[in-house]
Amino acid sequence: MKEINHDNVEINQNERLPRYLYHYTRINCLKDIFNDKHGKNVCIRFTDMHFLNDIDEGIYFYKFLEEHKDEIIGQFKKGDEQEYCRKSIDEFLNGDCYKYLLQEKYGRQYSFSLSELRDSMYFWQADYAKENGIALRLDTKTYSSCEGTPFINQVCYFNVDSVGQFLPDFRNIVKEESEFVNCQNDLDDDGSPYRQMSGSRILTTKTPFWVIKAKTWEPEKEWRMVRSINALTKSISKRTSVCRNLTETENINQEKINVVKETFKVDDRGVPRYYLEMPNPFSEIILGPTFSKKYVASISDWLDEHKYQGITVSRSEGLVGSRH
Numbered sequence: 001m002k003e004i005n006h007d008n009v010e011i012n013q014n015e016r017l018p019r020y021l022y023h024y025t026r027i028n029c030l031k032d033i034f035n036d037k038h039g040k041n042v043c044i045r046f047t048d049m050h051f052l053n054d055i056d057e058g059i060y061f062y063k064f065l066e067e068h069k070d071e072i073i074g075q076f077k078k079g080d081e082q083e084y085c086r087k088s089i090d091e092f093l094n095g096d097c098y099k100y101l102l103q104e105k106y107g108r109q110y111s112f113s114l115s116e117l118r119d120s121m122y123f124w125q126a127d128y129a130k131e132n133g134i135a136l137r138l139d140t141k142t143y144s145s146c147e148g149t150p151f152i153n154q155v156c157y158f159n160v161d162s163v164g165q166f167l168p169d170f171r172n173i174v175k176e177e178s179e180f181v182n183c184q185n186d187l188d189d190d191g192s193p194y195r196q197m198s199g200s201r202i203l204t205t206k207t208p209f210w211v212i213k214a215k216t217w218e219p220e221k222e223w224r225m226v227r228s229i230n231a232l233t234k235s236i237s238k239r240t241s242v243c244r245n246l247t248e249t250e251n252i253n254q255e256k257i258n259v260v261k262e263t264f265k266v267d268d269r270g271v272p273r274y275y276l277e278m279p280n281p282f283s284e285i286i287l288g289p290t291f292s293k294k295y296v297a298s299i300s301d302w303l304d305e306h307k308y309q310g311i312t313v314s315r316s317e318g319l320v321g322s323r324h
Contacts, residue, residue, distance in 0.1 A: 016154065017140050017144075017152060017154075018116055018140065018223075019139070019140055019141065020118070020137050020138065020139060020140065020283075021114035021115065021116060021137075021138045021140060021152070021223050022114060022115050022116070022117060022118055022135045022136065022137055022138070022286075023112065023113065023114050023115075023135065023136045023138060024113075024115070024120075024123040024124075024126065024128065024129045024133060024134070024135050025128065025129065025133070025134060025135075025136070026128065026129065026131070026132050026133060026134065027132045027133070027134050027287070028132065029134075030134070030285075030299075030302070032045070033045075033136070033282075034280075034303065034306055034308055036277075036280075036306075037306075037307070038307060039306055039307025039308040039309065040279060040280060041277050041278060041279055041280060042277070042278065042279075042280045042281070042282060043275055043276070043277045044112055044225070044275070044276045044277075044278070045112070045273055045274070045275055046110035046111055046112045046150075046225070046226075046227055046273065046274040046275070046276065047110060047111055047112075047271065047272075047273060047274075048108055048109075048110055048271065048272040048273070048274075049108065049109040049110065049111055049210055050108075051271045051272065052111065053127075053128075054213065054217070056213070056214065057210075057213070058109065058209055058210055059209070060158065060209075060212050060213055060214060061158065061207055061209045061212045062093070062098065062209070064158055064212075065089055065092065065093060065203075066093060068160055069086070069089050071160045072085065072089065072160060072163050073085045073086050073089075075160070075163065076174060076175075076178075078178065080178040080179060081174050081175060081178040083178070084174050084177060084178040084199060085174050085178075085199070087199070087200075088170070088173075088174065088199025088200045088202075088203065089199075089200070089203070091199075091200035092199075092200040092203040092204060095200060095204065097204050098203075098204050098209075108228070108229050108272070109210040109226055109227075109228055109229075110226065110227045110228075110229060110272075110273075110274040111210065111224050111225070111226055112150075112224070112225040112226075113222060113223075113224060114138060114152070114222065114223040114224065114225060115220055115221050115222050115223065116221040116223070117220075117221055118135070118137070118286070119135070119286060119316050119317060119318065121289075121318050122219055122220065123135070123220075124288050124289055124316065124318060129288060130288075130290075131290060132288070132290060132291075133288035133290065134285055134286060134287055134288060135285075135286040135288070135316075136282045136284070136285060136286075137282060137283050137284035137285075137286065138281050138282055138283075139281050139282070139283045140152065140281075142279070142280075142281040142283070143281035146278060146279055149276070149278060150225050150226055150227040150276070151225075151226065152223055152224065152225050152226075153208060153210075153211045153223065153224050153226055154211065154222075154223050154224075155211045155212070155213055155217075155220075155222040155223060155224060156208075156211060156212050156213070157213055157214065157215045157216075157217055157218040158212050158213065158214065158215060159214075159215040162215075167202070167203070167206070167207070169202050169206055170199060170202045170203060170206075173198055173199050173202050174199060177198065177199065210224065210226055211224050211226070227274055227276070229264070229274065261276075261277040261278075262274070262275070262276055262277075263275045263277075280308065280311075282311060283310065283311060283312065284311065284312045284313070284314065285299060285303075285311060285312075285313045285314075286314050286315070286316055287299065287313070287314070287315045287316060288316050289316045289318045291315060291316075293315055295315070296313050296314065296315050297313075299313045300313045
């Protein structure tokens with residue numbers, strides 16, 4: 001079931017994915033993004049999570065539990081619940097699994113940043129967009145119609161109250177299993193532990209650490225397109241996947257097949273980058289406040305020259321929010 005919100009944005013009630021999301025960047029990136037001589041595909045560049053602007057990116061949740069453990073425990077009123085919560089958090093913080101995720105021993109997370117904000121002074125004043133900045137409108141319907149693409153996740157801006165809201169499974173397991181905390185070492189008739197605690201497992205397996213940030217970043221209203229890559233055992237260089245199933249007897253028109261092409265490389269600054277070539281999901285280019293109106297027509301002409309169709313070009317009015 002879908003509904004229209006007050007901003008006329010179509011939202012899926014199950015995923016709450018807006019119809020349109022926006023990526024802010026510089027105009028000189030257009031030639032790299034819209035680089036298909038046939039005007040059909042785009043190249044989206046993802047950045048290794050450990051090289052993003054926010055130094056807490058990816059590790060914020062772990063640091064949050066370290067710094068606010070007592071406050072989280074204090075949200076539970078019963079003694080057994082508090083003890084169980086403490087044991088779960090300590091086991092999580094001292095365990096190896098989550099540390100492997102953070103240290104890239106398991107894999108890497110590559111991110112492409114998006115926002116619900118269409119024309120935001122908050123972003124136009126950011127370092128990466130304040131000079132010659134543009135915003136690309138991504139149509140999530142078009143994007144999701146091609147299989148094999150990364151999922152888009154909403155960023156959770158975390159504080160102490162978020163534990164109950166964002167991690168209901170952890171809150172519920174604390175309440176359900178706390179009564180067994182004092183008999184954890186008891187044995188069943190067959191010699192097995194009476195009850196295996198699962199609080200730390202919930203924290204490890206159900207926490208998407210790559211989309212958790214501090215509450216102070218909430219004005220960004222950010223979403224993330226994220227690709228997870230096993231950095232140690234698999235190279236994705238020049239790997240290609242077809243986005244629909246084809247039978248041997250099907251008459252294939254090669255130009256109509258939706259193909260996702262993936263490449264990986266380290267740029268000149270030593271930053272690991274992941275590139276995804278896919279059918280164009282961008283339907284509008286918004287020029288930032290530094291541009292005069294005459295540039296709208298020139299960018300439209302540039303798109304036509306490169307055979308890209310169905311992309312509107314507009315100029316920012318700078319009306320939505322401010323960084324200060």
